[in-house]
Amino acid sequence: MTTIADVARAAGVSTATVSRALSNPDAVSEPRRSQVLQAAKALGYAPNYAAQSLRTTRSQRIILTVPDISNPFFSAVIRGAEEAALAARYSLLIGDTHHDSEREEYYAAMLTRREADGMIFLGHRLAPTMVALVAKQGEEAPIVNGCEFEPGLNVSSVHIANAVAAAEAMQHLYDLGHRRIGVITGPLLSPISRDRLSGVQGAAAGQRLWDEVTVRTGDFSVDSGEALTHELMAGTAPPTAIFCFSDEMAIGAIAALRERGLDCPRDVSVIGFDDIRYARAFHPALTTISQPKEAIGRKAVEMLLAILARKAEGLASITLPHELVVRASTAPPPAG
Amino acid sequence: MTTIADVARAAGVSTATVSRALSNPDAVSEPRRSQVLQAAKALGYAPNYAAQSLRTTRSQRIILTVPDISNPFFSAVIRGAEEAALAARYSLLIGDTHHDSEREEYYAAMLTRREADGMIFLGHRLAPTMVALVAKQGEEAPIVNGCEFEPGLNVSSVHIANAVAAAEAMQHLYDLGHRRIGVITGPLLSPISRDRLSGVQGAAAGQRLWDEVTVRTGDFSVDSGEALTHELMAGTAPPTAIFCFSDEMAIGAIAALRERGLDCPRDVSVIGFDDIRYARAFHPALTTISQPKEAIGRKAVEMLLAILARKAEGLASITLPHELVVRASTAPPPAG
DNA sequence: CATCATTTTGTAATGGATTACATTATGCAC
DNA sequence: GTGCATAATGTAATCCATTACAAAATGATG
Numbered sequence: 150m151t152t153i154a155d156v157a158r159a160a161g162v163s164t165a166t167v168s169r170a171l172s173n174p175d176a177v178s179e180p181r182r183s184q185v186l187q188a189a190k191a192l193g194y195a196p197n198y199a200a201q202s203l204r205t206t207r208s209q210r211i212i213l214t215v216p217d218i219s220n221p222f223f224s225a226v227i228r229g230a231e232e233a234a235l236a237a238r239y240s241l242l243i244g245d246t247h248h249d250s251e252r253e254e255y256y257a258a259m260l261t262r263r264e265a266d267g268m269i270f271l272g273h274r275l276a277p278t279m280v281a282l283v284a285k286q287g288e289e290a291p292i293v294n295g296c297e298f299e300p301g302l303n304v305s306s307v308h309i310a311n312a313v314a315a316a317e318a319m320q321h322l323y324d325l326g327h328r329r330i331g332v333i334t335g336p337l338l339s340p341i342s343r344d345r346l347s348g349v350q351g352a353a354a355g356q357r358l359w360d361e362v363t364v365r366t367g368d369f370s371v372d373s374g375e376a377l378t379h380e381l382m383a384g385t386a387p388p389t390a391i392f393c394f395s396d397e398m399a400i401g402a403i404a405a406l407r408e409r410g411l412d413c414p415r416d417v418s419v420i421g422f423d424d425i426r427y428a429r430a431f432h433p434a435l436t437t438i439s440q441p442k443e444a445i446g447r448k449a450v451e452m453l454l455a456i457l458a459r460k461a462e463g464l465a466s467i468t469l470p471h472e473l474v475v476r477a478s479t480a481p482p483p484a485g
Numbered sequence: 486m487t488t489i490a491d492v493a494r495a496a497g498v499s500t501a502t503v504s505r506a507l508s509n510p511d512a513v514s515e516p517r518r519s520q521v522l523q524a525a526k527a528l529g530y531a532p533n534y535a536a537q538s539l540r541t542t543r544s545q546r547i548i549l550t551v552p553d554i555s556n557p558f559f560s561a562v563i564r565g566a567e568e569a570a571l572a573a574r575y576s577l578l579i580g581d582t583h584h585d586s587e588r589e590e591y592y593a594a595m596l597t598r599r600e601a602d603g604m605i606f607l608g609h610r611l612a613p614t615m616v617a618l619v620a621k622q623g624e625e626a627p628i629v630n631g632c633e634f635e636p637g638l639n640v641s642s643v644h645i646a647n648a649v650a651a652a653e654a655m656q657h658l659y660d661l662g663h664r665r666i667g668v669i670t671g672p673l674l675s676p677i678s679r680d681r682l683s684g685v686q687g688a689a690a691g692q693r694l695w696d697e698v699t700v701r702t703g704d705f706s707v708d709s710g711e712a713l714t715h716e717l718m719a720g721t722a723p724p725t726a727i728f729c730f731s732d733e734m735a736i737g738a739i740a741a742l743r744e745r746g747l748d749c750p751r752d753v754s755v756i757g758f759d760d761i762r763y764a765r766a767f768h769p770a771l772t773t774i775s776q777p778k779e780a781i782g783r784k785a786v787e788m789l790l791a792i793l794a795r796k797a798e799g800l801a802s803i804t805l806p807h808e809l810v811v812r813a814s815t816a817p818p819p820a821g
Numbered sequence: 822c823a824t825c826a827t828t829t830t831g832t833a834a835t836g837g838a839t840t841a842c843a844t845t846a847t848g849c850a851c
Numbered sequence: 852g853t854g855c856a857t858a859a860t861g862t863a864a865t866c867c868a869t870t871a872c873a874a875a876a877t878g879a880t881g
Contacts, residue, residue, distance in 0.1 A: 150599075152837055163861045168839055178859060198600040199539035200837035203866050208535065218567070219560040219762060228555050231581045235588070240595070243579045245567050252571070259576070263486070264534040371766050400766045407768065426555060430707050430736045432743065432768050489868060499831045504869055514829060536867035539836050 151192045160188035171196065202263075211453060212265040213295075214244040214256050216272050220369075221425045222395070222442060223271055226295060229446025230269065237454055239266075246272070254278060260291070267291030267453045273299050273339040288464045291456050295449040298466055299340045305456070305464050307448045309471040311341055314438045315348030315392075317473050318420050321436070322390045323356050326481045327418065330358075331381040331388035333367045333374055333398050342366075345394055345422070363388060367398050374401025375408075382409055382417075389417055389482035396421035396428050399435055403478065414480035424474055434476035441469045487528045496524035507532065538599075547789060548601040549631075550580040550592050552608050556705075557761045558731070558778060559607055562631060565782025566605065573790055575602075582608070590614060596627070603627030603789045609635050609675040624800045627792050631785040632776075634802055635676045641792070641800050643784045645807040647677055650774045651684030651728075653809050654756050657772070658726045659692050662817045663754065666694075667717040667724035669703045669710055669734050678702075681730055681758070699724060703734050710737025711744075718745055718753075725753055725818035732757035732764050735771055739814065750816035760810055770812035777805045 157164045162181055170177045170185035177185070188194075202208050211234055215223045227243065234241045242265055244256035257276035259265050268279065268291065275283070275292075283290045283303050294306035322330055332349050335342040346364070353359040363381060367373035374393055378401065381388055393399040399421030403413045413419050413433055421428060424439035448467060455461040493500045498517055506513045506521035513521070524530075538544050547570055551559045563579065570577045578601055580592035593612035595601050604615065604627065611619070611628075619626045619639050630642035658666055668685055671678040682700070689695040699717060703709035710729055714737065717724055729735040735757030739749045749755050749769055757764060760775035784803060791797040 150837095153839095154837080164838075165840075165861060165863095166859085169860090172839085176859080181859080193597075195594060195597040197539070197837050198595075198598040199535045199544065200866090201839080203533070203535035203539050203868095204837080204839045206866075217564075219557055219564050221555055221557055221560075221762075224555040224557070224560045227579075228553075228581055231554070231579070235591075240578060240580070240600075242576060243563075243567070244576075245564055255571070258531060259534075261529075261531040262534040264576075400763070404766055404768070426557075427736070427763050427767075430740055431763075432740070486867095488866090500868075501831060501833095501870075502829085505830090508869085512829080517830085533867050536836090537869080539838090540867080540869045542836075 150197070151194045153194070153196065155192055156185065156189050156194050159192060160184045206263070208263060208266050209239050210242050210265040211239050211267050211269060211450065212242040212244060212256055212259050213269045214246050214253060214271065216246055216248045218243065218245040220397070221427070222423045222440070225426070225442035226271060226446040226449075229443030229448075230295075230450045231446070232443070233447040233450035233454075237450070239450070239454070248272075250274065250276065266457055267293070269293045269295050269449045269453055271295040271297075273297045273341065275302050275304070288461070289456065289459075291453060293449045293453045293456070295445055297339060297341050298344070300466075303464065305452050305461070305466065307445050307452065307467045307469060308341075309438075309440055309445075310468050311344035312348035312351065314422075314471045314473075315345035315394075316352040317348075318392050318422070318438055319349050319352035321473055321475065321479065322392065322418060322420065323352070323358070325390075325418065325479060327388075327390040328358060328482075329361045329386060329388040329390075330363075331378070331391040332362060332364045333377045333381075333391065333393045333402065334364060335367060335369045335394045337366055342394060349392065367394070369395040369397060371397045371401040371404070374398025375405040376401075378402040378405035379409070382406070382411070387417075390479070391417060391419050393419065394422050396423045396425045396435055396437055399437065399478070400427075400431060403431075403433070414478050416483055418479040418482070420479055428474075429476065433478045436476045436479040437474055439472045439474045441471070444469055486533070487530045489530070489532065491528055492521065492525050492530045495528060496520045542599070544599060544602050545575050546578050546601040547575050547603050547605060547786065548578040548580060548592055548595050549605045550582050550589060550607065552582055552584045554579065554581040556733070557763070558759045558776070561762070561778035562607060562782040562785075565779030565784075566631075566786045567782070568779070569783040569786035569790075573786070575786070575790070584608075586610065586612065602793055603629070605629045605631050605785045605789055607631045607633075609633045609677065611638050611640070624797070625792065625795075627789060629785045629789045629792070631781055633675060633677050634680070636802075639800065641788050641797070641802065643781050643788060643803045643805060644677075645774075645776050645781075646804050647680035648684035648687065650758075650807045650809075651681035651730075652688040653684075654728050654758070654774055655685055655688035657809055657811065657815065658728065658754060658756065659688070659694070661726075661754065661815060663724075663726040664694060664818075665697045665722060665724040665726075666699075667714070667727040668698060668700045669713045669717075669727065669729045669738065670700060671703060671705045671730045673702055678730060685728065703730070705731040705733060707733045707737040707740075710734025711741040712737075714738040714741035715745070718742070718747070723753075726815070727753060727755050729755065730758050732759045732761045732771055732773055735773065735814070736763075736767060739767075739769070750814050752819055754815040754818070756815055764810075765812065769814045772812045772815040773810055775808045775810045777807070780805055 757773035
């Protein structure tokens with residue numbers, strides 16, 4: 150491995166000059182600078198990452214944990230984060246937690262070991278190590294929550310207005326003429342689900358139709374959407390529309406309807422949440438709440454970088470715009 | 486930050502003993518060991534990653550580059566890789582290249598800087614830095630290719646038998662009675678596409694029906710599947726079945742058929758490739774070639790670790806089993 | 822109890838870059 | 852040409868853990 154000393158020797162200067170020529174060019178006179186650059190190039194020199202990181206106490210890394218990396222919603226967020234990180238010459242370390250707290254803790258420990266300068270977590274749970282860090286460092290703690298917003302955690306976050314979005318989804322169904330609506334939420338441990346449910350309640354109450362809403366708790370998966378739709382449709386007076394808190398569950402819901410010989414949207418409307426990559430190509434194309442996924446990822450990184458640069462002013466909770474995208478999976482209820 | 490010296494002081498031993506107690510417990514007598522462990526715990530000590538990495542010249546990191554992280558095929562591979570890496574106490578640095586060679590080079594440079602011990606790339610192109618590394622280190626170069634297999638690259642790889650799989654897909658269509666078949670490939674720069682196309686040719690020639698095959702070159706995206714299907718169907722004597730080299734293109738193909746008022750599989754059968762997460766839930770559920778995505782990721786990591794441990798014996802090119810999954814998007818051609 | 826082998830522990834060098842501080846070179850004014 | 856401010860460069864300490872080697876402790880043997 151070529152070291153800075155090799156370059157220094159080749160260029161006939163000190164290691165200090167090499168270091169400066171590379172990382173702070175203005176501090177070196179032109180002739181030296183090109184000498185150094187040339188020597189570095191000739192030797193194929195690249196600064197050793199560990200040494201640099203040890204000396205500067207900066208890793209230029211961000212650790213991002215996701216509950217499930219193969220979920221296209223999360224992977225879109227990751228994509229945005231990666232982009233923003235790259236632009237700032239940071240790199241992303243990705244941890245798939247599989248919703249498992251042991252893994253969450255494992256990744257959290259990376260901050261302690263200074264493997265990363267900061268952490269972004271997409272989820273609603275904070276590993277004990279991180280809670281301790283927040284307790285100690287307060288708003289200086291280099292932690293940002295993406296997608297969710299749990300005030301008790303005391304960390305900055307980026308998300309959409311989940312309650313508002315959910316209310317809009319409901320209102321869309323009411324506007325189409327639906328009265329009996331089934332709602333399939335995500336786990337109620339997550340604020341995302343609770344917020345959306347509040348929005349549902351608000352919208353329903355506004356129409357004096359809360360009695361006509363049936364709520365079931367899913368887990369965001371296709372399977373749970375499918376199973377719970379069967380449950381909803383099996384009752385007397387089944388709903389004419391189903392609002393799922395994720396597109397995956399909406400896909401499951403539509404599959405269940407089909408299994409029961411029902412057509413979406415003719416017999417039952419379905420509305421999803423997220424606007425994942427396949428929402429448009431699916432048949433029927435999903436009506437859904439579009440989340441600015443890439444932007445959430447980008448913004449989360451930017452917020453984290455601001456904290457790291459000590460430019461953040463207190464905790465921030467940023468709300469990004471969502472959008473109701475009406476496609477083919479919703480329609481007026483069948484006559485009668 | 487607490488350092489090893491703090492722990493040493495607190496435990497009344499030397500730093501060497503602390504280091505040993507932590508990373509090589511057998512080398513330390515029982516009483517000391519517990520002294521040290523207790524002190525470390527009390528102080529909340531965790532070894533500094535950069536220092537450790539600098540000293541040992543091991544980063545315990547693997548860099549994995551993907552052309553598009555939000556593609557569920559790749560994210561499933563990543564998931565498998567992450568798992569295997571974690572099991573070996575390595576962590577994964579993920580780089581989304583957006584198919585962009587500059588980014589490929591950027592991530593490749595991480596190896597040079599020793600930010601990672603090895604690299605796995607899902608794609609068919611090797612950045613110049615990596616090519617140079619392979620030229621220098623030969624089969625010792627810590628690089629593994631996932632999904633594709635390009636012999637000229639001289640790196641080990643994990644993949645399925647693409648030609649065989651493609652031939653099986655064609656044979657499935659022939660068995661159903663199809664004669665005129667449209668094929669939508671991926672970019673022919675990638676060996677994956679070329680191999681699959683060879684399989685198609687083999688199967689068609691075996692039936693003496695190569696004349697009846699129409700090939701179009703896509704880019705694996707939903708959009709290209711859609712556009713090229715329109716092209717295929719616009720001709721005189723359009724195909725009765727379409728084989729797409731990715732599920733995403735198959736989804737696009739089915740959408741195009743629907744736009745033309747055609748039903749899949751009644752009027753035209755469609756078969757995909759990959760068996761992504763949504764293949765099953767899509768309507769009609771996709772007939773496709775299932776790739777062992779997680780296993781590819783896992784295996785790639787294992788191969789890389791073997792190279793790093795100098796346990797690999799020469800270049801390896803591992804073929805994992807695929808499977809034709811027949812679902813609802815294929816059926817016999819319409820009568821007449 | 823002396824001797825030697827074996828464990829255990831400590832001392833200090835090491836990995837490679839950055840940077841405070843010291844030194845030397847350069848430029849400008851008179 | 853001298854003196855002084857400023858720019859450029861160099862010397863060496865530093866970041867923190869690991870580990871070769873040296874030293875000390877322990878135990879076994881006769």
